[in-house]
Amino acid sequence: MFKLCHVFLTVVLISLYGCSNDNSANNDATQDASADAAVASKVSESTATEQIFRSNGAVQCEGGGDDLATTAKMLEEAGIAVIDSKCGYMTGRMMPALCGSPTSNINIHTIKQEDLAKSKELGFWPVIALIDQAKGQGFEVAETCDSDSKEG
Structure with a gap:
């Protein structure tokens, strides 16, 4: 449940960063989202x-x-x-x-x-x-x- 909340929070944060004009923030958010997506993928595979x-x-x-x-x-x-x-x-x-x-x-x-x-x-x-x-x-x-x- 904690990981699901973490993934949800990450998606919300990415949405907020997407509205920003600061490209470095977008790059950091994208890298964080990619890492979280990889973790979420591994979690969903193990709990299929x-x-x-x-x-x-x-x-x-x-x-x-x-x-x-x-x-x-x-x-x-x-x-x-x-x-x-x-x-x-x-x-x-x-x-x-x-x-x-x-x-x-x-x-x-x-x-x-x-x-x-x-x-x-x-x-x-x-x-x-x-x-x-x-x-x-x-x-x-x-x-x-x-x-x-x-x-x-």
Whole structure:
């Protein structure tokens, strides 16, 4: 958080120096901005994140399935830090309207990109895998985590 504030402050200072007619100040600010941009780039590379998903396992007419805390715990027990969690559902897929059939409900977690391979071993996949614009397929984040939020 401190580095993010530092980068923001640097951008504000560069904007202020840009209004100055003093070229030496502009050169110093540009050099400082370049150094800060390099640091920010390294920071963002080390904290790159990935959204992953897994079906929550809910069944039509019966509900059930894993809540966010359960799937987050699976990741954390495998040594994967969970940054954020949301409920969602797959869109553009035909789901049979039949009791006992799976729903389109998914649990979405944000993790460090470096943990992606480890999460795949647990049955999680990048949400980008859900998106196929040609077929009109994708996903949406649900407003609530009700098991009936969207059933296909």
